[in-house]
Amino acid sequence: MAANSRFAVATHILVGLGYLPEHSPDHLVEKGGWVSSDMLAESVNTNPVVVRRLLGDLKKAGLIVTQQGKSGGIRLAKPSGQITLLEIFLAVGEKSVFAFNPNPPNPKCPVSVNMFRLIEPVFRSVTQVLEQDLAQKRLSDLISGIS
């Protein structure tokens, strides 16, 4: 999985957790709304290991709860209207949009020694507008769009 598809797949998982318990035939989702990680992996169409790794991140961020055992599974930790896409973005630790020049500055060049200080606020600003945008979008908006 490409590093920066983690957000897309995590969002997919959470849409599944919000949608499937109420719309899936009874035999696919256990009573109580617990969804299995295998079912999520089938929906994402990927290896269950990939899904379980992301579930670990989502659990740590307080977005899902899990229950062990045969009739257990995974559930959203709160209503989907209370989960913003920003929370998902932060939960999966998506790498930054931009990376700095990986090479150390050249001390002999006035441009080089100043460059980090000049571009850091640009990156910060971009990250901020991106996060503000994601904070305005809710998981429930996506779930309600399923036809």
Next chain:
Amino acid sequence: MAANSRFAVATHILVGLGYLPEHSPDHLVEKGGWVSSDMLAESVNTNPVVVRRLLGDLKKAGLIVTQQGKSGGIRLAKPSGQITLLEIFLAVGEKSVFAFNPNPPNPKCPVSVNMFRLIEPVFRSVTQVLEQDLAQKRLSDLISGIS
């Protein structure tokens, strides 16, 4: 070079092209303000090949002009106050912030078949706010910050 440091390095190059001709000792920048690609590579502190590749992209985008020959080199194609960071971002073809789930949708799952349609507007919105932010920032703002 990490794929997503292309924007940082291209910006560094253009800051150099805006700053060095007016501030560098005479013997480093040729008369006429032509900067050599070797000097830019020393500033970025990387292999000249990396710099030349980015220069190719910046030239194609109309942000720089080059002149062959011993007294030639590279120059900004227009004043730095007329170059936005968005133009640099678009010139280097930085990959998108987010990637879609690389796996094909599972036709048996109503979440899976809808997911691309649901998340595509989210990605588009994020790209738009990011580009709007970069469009408001000018190369000259960075150059004037060099101490």
